[in-house]
Amino acid sequence: xxxxxxxxxxxxxxxxxxxxxxxxxxxxxxxxxxxxxxxxxxxxxxxxxxxxxxxxxxxxxxxxxxxxxxxxxxxxxxxxxxxxxxxxxxxxxxxxxxxxxxxxxxxxxxxxxxxxxxxxxxxxxxxxxxxxxxxxxxxxxxxxxxxxxxxxxxxxxxxxxxxxxxxxxxxxxxxxxxxxxxxxxxxxxxxxxxxxxxxxxxxxxxxxxxxxxxxxxxxxxxxxxxxxxxxxxxxxxxxxxxxxxxxxxxxxxxxxxxxxxxxxxxxxxxxxxxxxxxxxxxxxxxxxxxxxxxxxxxxxxxxxxxxxxxxxxxxxxxxxxxxxxxxxxxxxxxxxxxxxxxxxxxxxxxxxxxxxxxxxxxxxxxxxxxxxxxxxxxxxxxxxxxxxxxxxxxxxxxxxxxxxxxxxxxxxxxxxxxxxxxxxxxxxxxxxxxxxxxxxxxxxxxxxxxxxxxxxxxxxxxxxxxxxxxxxxxxxxxxxxxxxxxxxxxxxxxxxxxxxxxxxxxxxxxxxxxxxxxxxxxxxxxxxxxxxxxxxxxxxxxxxxxxxxxxxxxxxxxxxxxxxxxxx
Numbered sequence: 001x002x003x004x005x006x007x008x009x010x011x012x013x014x015x016x017x018x019x020x021x022x023x024x025x026x027x028x029x030x031x032x033x034x035x036x037x038x039x040x041x042x043x044x045x046x047x048x049x050x051x052x053x054x055x056x057x058x059x060x061x062x063x064x065x066x067x068x069x070x071x072x073x074x075x076x077x078x079x080x081x082x083x084x085x086x087x088x089x090x091x092x093x094x095x096x097x098x099x100x101x102x103x104x105x106x107x108x109x110x111x112x113x114x115x116x117x118x119x120x121x122x123x124x125x126x127x128x129x130x131x132x133x134x135x136x137x138x139x140x141x142x143x144x145x146x147x148x149x150x151x152x153x154x155x156x157x158x159x160x161x162x163x164x165x166x167x168x169x170x171x172x173x174x175x176x177x178x179x180x181x182x183x184x185x186x187x188x189x190x191x192x193x194x195x196x197x198x199x200x201x202x203x204x205x206x207x208x209x210x211x212x213x214x215x216x217x218x219x220x221x222x223x224x225x226x227x228x229x230x231x232x233x234x235x236x237x238x239x240x241x242x243x244x245x246x247x248x249x250x251x252x253x254x255x256x257x258x259x260x261x262x263x264x265x266x267x268x269x270x271x272x273x274x275x276x277x278x279x280x281x282x283x284x285x286x287x288x289x290x291x292x293x294x295x296x297x298x299x300x301x302x303x304x305x306x307x308x309x310x311x312x313x314x315x316x317x318x319x320x321x322x323x324x325x326x327x328x329x330x331x332x333x334x335x336x337x338x339x340x341x342x343x344x345x346x347x348x349x350x351x352x353x354x355x356x357x358x359x360x361x362x363x364x365x366x367x368x369x370x371x372x373x374x375x376x377x378x379x380x381x382x383x384x385x386x387x388x389x390x391x392x393x394x395x396x397x398x399x400x401x402x403x404x405x406x407x408x409x410x411x412x413x414x415x416x417x418x419x420x421x422x423x424x425x426x427x428x429x430x431x432x433x434x435x436x437x438x439x440x441x442x443x444x445x446x447x448x449x450x451x452x453x454x455x456x457x458x459x460x461x462x463x464x465x466x467x468x469x470x471x472x473x474x475x476x477x478x479x480x481x482x483x484x485x486x487x488x489x490x491x492x493x494x495x496x497x498x499x500x501x502x503x504x505x506x507x508x509x510x511x512x513x514x515x516x517x518x519x520x521x522x523x524x525x526x527x528x529x530x531x532x533x534x535x536x537x538x539x540x541x542x543x544x545x546x547x548x549x550x551x552x553x554x555x556x557x558x559x560x561x562x563x564x565x566x567x568x
Contacts (some may be wrong), residue, residue, distance in 0.1 A: 051403040079103055092138070103247035104374075107154035112377050113393050113401045114361050120371040129224065130279060131246030135196045138222045139164060141188065142471050147171065147179050148188055149471060150204075151539060154222060160291065162217045164204065167478055171212065172203035180324060194219050223248065225278075229411060229547035231264075232258035233557065237564060238266035241547055245279030245335040250286040254318070256291065261319045268323040270560045271339070274353060278334025281362065281381070285311040288342050291349070293317055296384070298342040301362050303379030324349030328442060330405050330414070340442045341383035347432040351444045352560050355420055357404075358391030358441035385428040387438030392423050409455065415446035446563060448556050453527060458520045463531065465508040473500075487541045488550050494536070496529040504528060 065075050076084065083103065087096055104117045118126055127133040138157025141148045148170040153160050170180040173191045194200060198219050203212050226249040228241040236261035238251025242249060262268040281299070290297045292313040300310040326340045326349050337356045343349035362379040382388055383394045412419040437443060453459055474481065484490040505521055505528070508514065530553055537545035551557050 018039060052175065067522060070564045086306050103371075110395060112361060113358065114363055114375075115377045116375045118365075118373040118375060123371060123373055126373075129244070130246055130426045132226060132246035133221050133223050134193070135219055136193045136222045137164075137200060137217045137219055139192075141170070141468065143183075143185065143188075144471055144475070145466070146183075146185075149475065151471060152542060157222055158217050158220045162215050164202075164215060164217070165206065167207045167475065168204040168207075168213075170202050171205050174201055182201050196221050207475075225252060225543075227252040227256050229544045230260060231544060231548055232266065233270060233561060236265065237270060237561060238264065239269070239270045239272065239547075239551065239557070241272040242276055242336075244276055245281075245283040247280060247283070249279065249283040253287050254290070256435040257319060261321070266321070268325075268564050269321050269487065270325045270327065270557065270564075271349075272327045272557075273332045273336040274327050274329045274342060274556070275331035275332070276336040277331065277357075278336055278359065281311075281335055281338060284335040284339045288339055289313045289318070290317045291321065291343065292346070293320070296342075296346050296348075297382060299338045299381050301379045301381045303362070306379045307335070323564050325564055326351050327560060328353045328356045328444060329556075330354055330357060330408055330441075332442075333359040337389055337442050338383075341387065341389065344436060344442065344445065345384040345428075345430050347430050347434065350446060350560075350563055351442060352446045352563065353444050353448050353556050354519075355408075355443050356389070356441040356452070358389055358439075360388045360390030360438075383428075383438070385430060385436060387428050388424075388434065389438045389441055390442040414450045415452065416449065446559060448559050451527075451555065453520075453523050456520060456524075458514075459513055459527070461512055462505065462508040462521075462524065463528070466504065466528070466531050466535055468511065469504045469507050470532060470539065474536065474539055481536070481540055484540060487545050489535065490537055490540060490545070491549055491552065494533065496536075497531045498525075499523050501529050504532060 031525065065073055083096070083099060086094060086099065101117065101119055108115045108117055137159045138154035139150050139159045140152030140154075142151045143149075148157075150164060150166055150168040150170065153164055153166055169179070171177065173188075176191060176513070178188065178191075192200060192202075196219055199216055200219060201214065201216050203214050206213055224246065226242060226244050226246045228243050230238065230240045233239045240253065240254065240256050260269075281301075285298050293315060294313070295315045296313045298311045298313060300308055302308045324343060326343055328336065328340050328351060332340065332353075333356065337359065338349050340356065344351050360380055360382070361377045362381050363375045364378050366374045366376065368374060380388055380390065391404070408414050411421070420443060421436050422440060422443070424437060426438065427435045428438060430436055484494065505525075509516060530550075534549040536547050537549040539545075541548075
């Protein structure tokens, strides 16, 4: 899942160090000859104790002594012994690195669902996601008929500076021809990415021209935005969607927050955390600090080797904000639940949607010698009222744990509040005296059921072809969209007509080799129309265009506006 806290607590006992230094200095001052032997005796006793302890510890781990190729006697654990036998005697050749990885992953499965091993070939992508940036050329692309179609260019990025435009087709990268080769997305990414400052040469085919265009791009550091969109829902209510909590999230949030407050007149705020899997705990608490005008407990962590650590607001928010609504669902986890839980427990905001994922465990990441990493659960976190919202899990049942959405769907929980299963019946109280529960996620104050048609299997099978259809449609009709100069003009005047929806359905049926189902298609047509319009808005106005368009019919957002207007 995600890393919640990378703040290391120093396990060393500084007080113990001072005591040891004090005893040594006192002994040096003594003139009694007998006291000279006391440190030596203590050292011998300590060494003997350590030796016995280590031997006992090793015997518990089935340590064996073997002779290596150089004739040296070495001690191995049972795991190391088995790996040696497999490497030396197994009937077929094996990859020792892959075997070690499997052994590590097997050990971690005996712990909890969130302790994990990150192999060295995956560590770079994980670090980039958490850091919030990567080195590259700054484009978004889509594989369309075995050609790379540029569907997004990051403003001010390397490609933008080099003149790359939306709609360009990349046919060549350095000496590699890409068009018609059937490359996978990962292969294309690997060819385009590289260290900042390096150069990549591409050849593109541009709409309306026959002659290929050669472009040289100097790679740079590309931000991976964790704030998908920020805009005004109405004259007084702002909206900020956070997709994850990376190392840049607080900075991004404050830029959006300041713009909405100072330039757009925001009084109330809707924070959208739906589908947000979490990330850095500190980024969430830094955001929370800006939502309180007084000093409040936001969250605290505690573990076997970690003393209780409290995170509190300092009462010095930069901007004053009125009412707050937080949107969550079954995909909101970890740092998202910390933010929602702090606002709920302190009666600072209203939580709307469906029960969150239920992850109350904190991980720290430790780099290993071969550039891989261990992400280990070291503590639990608790909301201000004392709730542990970690949902139950069974040893070795990670698949069952991850398939919780299916269980919720079948049990009816996603459609009916009364079907929510509370695994911890302990009643906790918010600062205002309201009863809240833990043990399985944050239960919203206002429940909003899912739109069942959106999760219908047949609908989903058709809907996955919407991006493909839209890219093709816009590629063929790009000139007709040039008149839309603003998001508002597009949302107010552009309509997806019935013929376009029918064309999409015909395209999806053929492309996906899906049989026709008139009943579901009739129920889905309105949603298809809305989704196609949102996809087009994304192509013209990027993520803000998409979310602005979606917000017009988003049930959770509409409910938030309704509740904020009531003043709850």
